[in-house]
Amino acid sequence: MAADVVRIGHTVSLTGGASMWGQSEARAIDMLVKKINDAGGVLGKKIEVVRYDNRNDAVEAVNVAKRLVSDGVVAVIGPAQSGNSIASAPVLEKASVPMVVTTATNPYVTMDQRSGKVRPFAFRPCFIDPFQGTVAARFAITDLNAKTGAILYDVGSDYGQWLAKYFEEAFVAKGGKIVAKEAFRSEELDYRAQLGKMKGLNPDVIFIPTSQKEAAMAAKQARDLGINAVLLGTDNWGSPDLIDLGGSAIDGGYFVNLADLADPDIKDFVAEYKAAFNEDPVLPNPVMAQDALLMIVDSIKRANSVEGEKIAKAMETIKDLKVTSGPLTISAADHNPFNKPAVIQKVDVKNKTFQFVKKYVSVE
Amino acid sequence: MFLQTLVTGLSIGGIYALMAVGYSLVFSVLGFSNFAHGAVIMLGAYLGLALAVKLHLGIGLVLVGSIVGSGILAVMNERLAYSVLRRRKAPSLYLMISAMGCSVFLENLVYATIGSRFYAFPEFFSRQVVQFAGSSLSLLDLAAFIVAFLAILALHVFVTRTKTGIAIRAGVCDMTMCSLMGVNVDRLIMVVFLLAGAFAGVAGVFLGVKYLVYPTMGWVTNKAYIAAVIGGLGSLPGALVGGLILGVVETFVSTYVSSVMRDVFSFTLLIALLVWMPNGLFGSDTEEKV
Numbered sequence: 001m002a003a004d005v006v007r008i009g010h011t012v013s014l015t016g017g018a019s020m021w022g023q024s025e026a027r028a029i030d031m032l033v034k035k036i037n038d039a040g041g042v043l044g045k046k047i048e049v050v051r052y053d054n055r056n057d058a059v060e061a062v063n064v065a066k067r068l069v070s071d072g073v074v075a076v077i078g079p080a081q082s083g084n085s086i087a088s089a090p091v092l093e094k095a096s097v098p099m100v101v102t103t104a105t106n107p108y109v110t111m112d113q114r115s116g117k118v119r120p121f122a123f124r125p126c127f128i129d130p131f132q133g134t135v136a137a138r139f140a141i142t143d144l145n146a147k148t149g150a151i152l153y154d155v156g157s158d159y160g161q162w163l164a165k166y167f168e169e170a171f172v173a174k175g176g177k178i179v180a181k182e183a184f185r186s187e188e189l190d191y192r193a194q195l196g197k198m199k200g201l202n203p204d205v206i207f208i209p210t211s212q213k214e215a216a217m218a219a220k221q222a223r224d225l226g227i228n229a230v231l232l233g234t235d236n237w238g239s240p241d242l243i244d245l246g247g248s249a250i251d252g253g254y255f256v257n258l259a260d261l262a263d264p265d266i267k268d269f270v271a272e273y274k275a276a277f278n279e280d281p282v283l284p285n286p287v288m289a290q291d292a293l294l295m296i297v298d299s300i301k302r303a304n305s306v307e308g309e310k311i312a313k314a315m316e317t318i319k320d321l322k323v324t325s326g327p328l329t330i331s332a333a334d335h336n337p338f339n340k341p342a343v344i345q346k347v348d349v350k351n352k353t354f355q356f357v358k359k360y361v362s363v364e
Numbered sequence: 365m366f367l368q369t370l371v372t373g374l375s376i377g378g379i380y381a382l383m384a385v386g387y388s389l390v391f392s393v394l395g396f397s398n399f400a401h402g403a404v405i406m407l408g409a410y411l412g413l414a415l416a417v418k419l420h421l422g423i424g425l426v427l428v429g430s431i432v433g434s435g436i437l438a439v440m441n442e443r444l445a446y447s448v449l450r451r452r453k454a455p456s457l458y459l460m461i462s463a464m465g466c467s468v469f470l471e472n473l474v475y476a477t478i479g480s481r482f483y484a485f486p487e488f489f490s491r492q493v494v495q496f497a498g499s500s501l502s503l504l505d506l507a508a509f510i511v512a513f514l515a516i517l518a519l520h521v522f523v524t525r526t527k528t529g530i531a532i533r534a535g536v537c538d539m540t541m542c543s544l545m546g547v548n549v550d551r552l553i554m555v556v557f558l559l560a561g562a563f564a565g566v567a568g569v570f571l572g573v574k575y576l577v578y579p580t581m582g583w584v585t586n587k588a589y590i591a592a593v594i595g596g597l598g599s600l601p602g603a604l605v606g607g608l609i610l611g612v613v614e615t616f617v618s619t620y621v622s623s624v625m626r627d628v629f630s631f632t633l634l635i636a637l638l639v640w641m642p643n644g645l646f647g648s649d650t651e652e653k654v
């Protein structure tokens with residue numbers, strides 16, 4: 001290991017179902033690392049990114065985490081998914097390597113579910129699922145005037161299971177009624193049995209906390225069954241190919257996202273990315289990955305050290321740090337950011353875009 | 365809700381049946397489970413997608429193209445991977461392992477060349493829904509079901525009424541005797557793989573249109589394989605009935621019991637059925653099964 005570089009690990013899905021975001025994340029990090037290195041690096045040393053593909057698989061993510069530890073990285077960016085992050089966290093914690101996940105929104109990424117204590121080495125720049133689920137429920141009730149809702153989720157994913165729960169709680173608390181809560185297993189393609197059951201109950205909205213692939217198929221199948229409910233999704237929908245995959249069936253669906261291409265805060269980043277790669281970034285991962293990198297760089301500078309404990313300590317005191325998505329302050333109590341906004345986007349198939357609908361800063 | 369569940373179950377079962385036929389055909393003649401069938405279905409879907417997106421062909425020509433292409437692929441698969449093993453009289457277990465290898469190889473070849481992203485077919489059938497007695501079925505599902513049924517019927521007629529079909533059935537009974545009687549066994553096996561490949565082409569296009577196209581889409585054929593086992597591996601009517609039963613049972617369990625419990629129930633059914641009828645519903649008595 002060369003002494004004149006600072007090694008930062010990146011565990012990311014370069015292949016597999018989440019590779020679209022992963023590839024975009026890798027590009028955004030390389031872009032920013034080059035910029036930081038050109039400006040002199042950190043503590044006078046150049047940053048070197050050590051990147052391994054975790055294939056969006058929890059077992060592989062643990063292997064990658066172990067490899068990164070043995071490669072001597074000072075901190076890790078990623079993974080992007082909650083399940084993979086929860087699996088990786090104990091490995092990195094044992095090695096005292098701080099981990100800043102990009103878009104893993106499950107509360108138990110930074111909080112140990114069993115002990116209820118904060119994980120000392122896990123941080124994130126993104127909002128968490130209770131907030132996202134609450135935003136979705138509140139939007140359904142106040143803006144879509146929904147009285148009844150149904151939920152279709154992946155029972156094999158931490159992300160989907162928890163979001164289904166948070167949405168249900170918030171929806172019921174706001175006076176709505178959940179008429180059906182149906183699950184499918186990961187890698188399954190046909191949801192018509194579940195949707196057929198919903199059809200008879202005629203919900204106003206169907207909440208589908210999955211990635212764009214399942215959302216597109218569920219939308220097609222729902223429309224085939226003659227279901228006209230409004231479809232409502234979460235940040236994993238936010239991939240441009242949602243429109244190609246879902247076609248007319250997904251048109252008019254709404255989803256919660258971490259960032260919007262039209263958001264003035266990230267305008268410069270989008271322009272820079274587009275200039276470099278001739279296409280739009282696949283949001284929100286590239287933005288969140290840059291935020292994660294900036295959190296690490298800032299903490300190393302303030303700690304004036306590359307020791308894991310010191311970096312983690314400094315990370316707890318991040319305040320009003322200018323990151324790609326806007327100002328960021330980390331809560332020392334739970335290692336989540338304060339007031340990270342969520343945007344609601346509407347799928348517009350005709351113009352092939354996601355329309356900005358509204359922005360929530362808090363749900364209180 | 366009952367009728368809707370039944371209609372949905374049948375339409376899912378129709379696709380299972382279409383895929384199960386490919387397993388049964390090869391098993392009936394060569395006595396091994398050709399697990400590369402799922403990968404050929406996946407390649408058929410990519411081929412259909414290319415024809416639809418790049419050449420803007422309609423669904424009819426896309427189907428024809430995919431049938432021809434997948435048929436050729438299946439024959440090549442047999443020539444390159446299985447025929448040598450077959451001539452050396454390797455046990456059928458080795459053929460099955462080779463088939464698994466082919467499946468993983470083809471999947472990863474697609475990962476490496478085309479990539480892992482998902483694709484959707486253009487919308488051939490504008491989201492039209494056929495309504496009857498309060499239940500709805502998309503035009504696509506109806507078309508898929510009819511095509512699946514007709515294709516299996518045509519195959520049945522071919523196998524029972526034509527000279528080549530009779531040769532195939534003779535081969536099913538006793539391959540060695542068949543070759544002694546002057547039947548060209550290599551040609552016979554080629555025809556079987558051509559047919560299995562053709563069915564893979566149809567199944568691939570319908571799967572792609574209905575769901576999405578991606579490298580591991582062939583995994584859904586695990587279900588089709590189970591359908592073939594329920595019906596009796598090697599039996600064509602068995603593949604059809606097995607597919608429909610599995611589709612309907614799954615859908616009813618999801619609707620009336622619990623969608624999470626679905627596979628627990630359907631696989632319990634499979635195990636129970638095999639305990640009771642080890643050769644499936646329509647299977648002939650065979651000692652060796654893989």
